[in-house]
Amino acid sequence: MNNKSPGAGELHKWLADAIRSCKKRTVLLKQLYAWAEKLDGGMAMYLQSPLGKAAFQQAVSELVAVQILSPVGKKPATPGGLHRKYRIIKEPVAPDAALHEEIIRAIAPPAELDYYLRNPQDFRLDQPIIEVISNFLRQPQPGLLTVNERAYQLFGDEKFFQGAGRDRSRGARVLKRLGLGYAHIGCRETAEPFFSFQSKDFHARSARDIYIIENKDTFWSFKEQIMDQRAQLRADLIIYGEGKKIISSFQFVDEYAVKPEQDGFYYFGDLDPEGINIYCLLREEYPQYNIQPFVAGYQALIQIGLQKAPVKTPKAQRLVKKNVANFLTAFEPSWAAKIGEHLLQGFYVPQEALSALEMKERFGQQ
Known part of the structure; x- marks a missing residue:
């Protein structure tokens, strides 16, 4: 074997061919070395020599220079500057004019062509769904249905647009790729x-x-002690938040003909990071209602909680300091300090601490 630059050039070509036939997205340096050893019978011994090591290093460096490989990680793994792992840069597939024509014919306006012209391989995968949607778009627009009703009408699966799992939500993914929303279908x-x-x-x-109550027991106690009896508080509507579910279900409040500018909206949940995160997300999702914490309820929780041994917040909960700070702006400074200290020390007070008896004593008719 020629141990000079022709050897390095030959090694470069050999490795480039091996990389192009590799179906993986990355390749380890030791795999490149193993491929190099197979160039001919004496290659294993040659690669151990100073000239062989230099040729291998030069060949790999050239593969990076011509954008066949891209190093993974910032620091080289060898004194010669080689990395332990490389990303394989796949050659772009030449555009298929016939396939592009097929895509243009298959997709009906107002659906957009851009995504599938850029990703023709996805067109083949999504083609059956695209055909159904395009056929629908070419017809006179029928009456308005719900998303699940339309999904069943078009695909025989009521959850095809909004189901759990990759396959049962595939319709929504194709709609997005076509630049369509539900209104278009x-x-x-x-x-x-x-x-x-x-x-x-x-x-x-x-x-x-209007009160949004996070937990079931407190919801029923609130109904019995505040709504169903004479009390210091007035509750015209109480909503069971059911934890995080309220983030999606609260839009149903419009069915009650509420008046955001005149009605008061109050949230009451556990005095813990999770409850505060739900409150902040609810405010963020529905800013028009100006939802506030049920201040008197939270003040009662911290008073009751401080009379007992502190309870550690579950590890699964994530305290977001920004959310805690936003939540505490609704309280007088002295109350904000008590609540903030309790939370930041890693303690919480469950909503159930404000029992039916406590509610009656604090908020019942005097």
Whole structure:
């Protein structure tokens, strides 16, 4: 073998061919070395010599220079500057004019062509779905249906757009690739209903107090002690938040003809990071309602909680300092300090601490 530059050039070509036939996205340096050893019978011994080591280093460096390989990681693994792992840069596939024509013919306006012209391999995978959607778009627009109703009509699967799992939500992915929304295929999303109670004169009152209660037991106690009896508080509508579910279900509140500018909206949950995160996300998702913490309820929780041995917050919960700070702006400084200190020390107070008896004593008729 020629141990000078022709050897390095030959080694470069040999490795380039091996890389192009590799189906993986990355290759280890030791695999490149193993491929190099197979160039001919004497290659293993040659690679151990100073000239062989230099040729191998030069060949790999050239593969990086011509963008066949890209080093993974910042620091080289060898004194010669080689990395332990490389990313294989696949050659772009030459555009297929016939396939592009097929894509253009297959996709009906107002669907967009851009994604599938850039990713023709995905067109083949999504083609059956695209055909159904395009055939629908070419027809006169029918009446408005719900998302699940349209999914069943078009694909025989009511969860094809919004189901759990990759396959059952594939329709939504194709719609996005086509630049379409549900309105383009004549359907609308429906709000998840929540469980609630409203006062008899709810619609007669010009301004109402609406409470969102995170947990089930507290929801029922609130109904029995505040809504169903004479109390210091007035509750015109109480909504069972059911933990995080309220983030999606709260849009159902529009069915009650609420008046965001006049009605008061109050959230009450566990005095812990999770409950505060839910509150902050709810405010963020529905800013038009100006939802506030139920201050008196949280003050009662911290008072009760401080009378008992502190309870550690579950490890799974994540304290977001920004959310805690935003939450505490609703409180007087002295209360904010007590609550903030309790939370930052890693303690919490469950909503159930404000029991039915505690509610009656604190908020019942005096």
